[in-house]
Amino acid sequence: MTLQAIRPSRFPWFRYDGYSFSLGLTHGDGAWLSGHSASEYDPESGRIVVRGGMTDQARTAYAKIGAILDAAGLSFADVTRVTENVTVAGLDAYQEAAAVRAEIFGEHRPAVSTVIVDRLLRPAAFIEIEVHASAGGATAAAGGVAEAPDGTIFLPTVLPLDEQGDVVAEGDLTGQYAYCLERADLLLRGIGSSLDAAVTTYDYTTPATRDVYRRTHAVRKERLGGAGVYPGAGGILMSRLHRPGVLVALDVTASRHPLEAVNPGWARYDTLTYTPGVRAGGMLWMSGFAALDMETQQALHPGDVVAQAEVTYGAILRVLDAAGAGPEHLLSTIEYVCPEGLSAYRGVADVRKRLLREPWPASTGAICAGLLRPEFLIEVFPAAVLP
Template sequence: MTGSGSMQHGSMEQQARTAYAAALARLEASGLGPEHVTRVTENVTVAGLAEYPDAAGVRADVLGPDAGVSTVVVEGLIDSDAPLAVELHTDGPGDDGVLHLPTVVPVDEHGDLVAPGDFVAQYRYCLERAGDLLERAGLTLGHAVTTYDYSTPDTRAVYRKTHHVRKELLGHNDGTVYPGAGGILMSRLHVPGQLVAIDVTASRHPLELVNPGWSRYDTLTYAPGVKAGRTLFMSGFAALDMETQAALHEGDLGAQAEATYGAILHLLAHAGLGPEHLVHTVEYCVASAAADFKEVLEVRERLLGPGAPAPSAALCDCLLRPEFLLEVFPTALYPADHEGQG
């Protein structure tokens, strides 16, 4: 269950209080309250970063000082000028054994930026820090089911150098199953000089690779899908030809949405699932294509059906492939009586 909210006017503190009130009202309509919230996602815009500490203060007032939060810096929100959007998550049927870490940033215990100017070193620090947090919960990076990273456009040229870091630190489990992954680029991140932030989700369940035969993943350090318990965690999808690895439909957001959701549906079908089993999707649209975002809405409704869960959506500066205009992070839930293998 997810409750969400945002507001377009007033100070950051006012907007945060209104956004939290709206998100809690959605939960209360389902008979849930703040005591049921297990994690928080806050999308804060680049323009709102300077006042973001005020939002953190509101969160502490509403949920207490220990609420786990994923803080995603975004270029903007879809169809809103608000600097902040809030999602409150409660545990559902697929959350048994799942641990969502707070967003990991390359800032040390003294508040100092780690390895200024060195993207790969900052990336390593974030993964190692995530590993430390997982160990406190009795897990390791080998239990990671997704790693979604957020970086800046300047890192494109060196992004591939993270491969050896991921190969060293991830996939240490039975079957050498790497987590799903996604990469989104923003014009800046939480603090000046920061080049990356990473959201890591892990599961206590055994991990199973879910791959419909896409050979491109044979040499990569991430998987198209990972089954853990009843949940199918997936990598970010964009308009990519899975055989040739060519970007598809350059400049056409609607056609890219068709290809992106088509690939997601293909993976779901391989797993014995359909669009009705999706429980959450996060859409990142390049800001320069925001005027055409209604085309994504039309494609999503046509391919997923009117009963599909409402997505989280935000604007990014760009994506790792400059031709891409859209990337989607999907999650699905197997039926309670499912006994098949991914």
């Protein structure tokens, strides 16, 4: 089963040819869309612009998504997960976007992941939205959990908030991290699964927690990998999260399928609580990758985001190869770039065009406050289908 680019016959916002990503890809009965903001081509200025406040921007983004889904023979009723990347500047108005989402989906309840990002690549954008869809939609469960027909289980973003909405373990990253993992496990057990079935855990913390982040290793070791396979993982620093006092936000994806670790032979993962790749059914879920020398643990090419992207995508291709796949099987990439890497970030597109293949993966890009290793300028979260 091959990936196919979704190509709407009418897409009035901009010409989508020539990029190193697709508007979205189909795989069988499912579709993975790139992140879409309110960007559109302005013929008067000859530039891509973003107009309006949060409500207008959310409506434009969802209009684009609707057109892409329609071109794939799908609709909003088929959406299984929504990821809304919301900027720090737009956070106070986020309820406006939530209201637009509620209006569009009605009684349908996909899982909703909310990622607070420092900025988006279009400076005026407040929100960028990506979705996964599958014919027939998801089976919704308590707590905002949604299960796709292929056995993929999407959890909503898990925050360290108790039943009353109060922050737990205030000022304690490891306490909040443990709470989020326990909450994710409870949500999964509610549908007859558990955290042992996790294929990815992506966490978002703040720069103030960087020095104590290593302490989460013990928390993860105690609660993850019960089926013999640790999930893929990634960690991104954002200057602000969902609420004051929240030190971590956790996004978890799980699978009904048996899990198999995929490792090209990197010994460093023998002592870590995450795995380069996890095979589950027809999917390959991967950890986040940056410009790390897998043997020496040294960060490579400090200050050069393009050279770092070359190493990063090289590592992703190594994992794909170990799973019996290639760049043409790459389904999705999420790129987080630090402010220091922005001036040269356009050059990353050339790296993608050289190393990746058509139909080009769906992709989302956002600006973070930093990465766990200060030398890193870019980290990529990838996912792929297996041939």
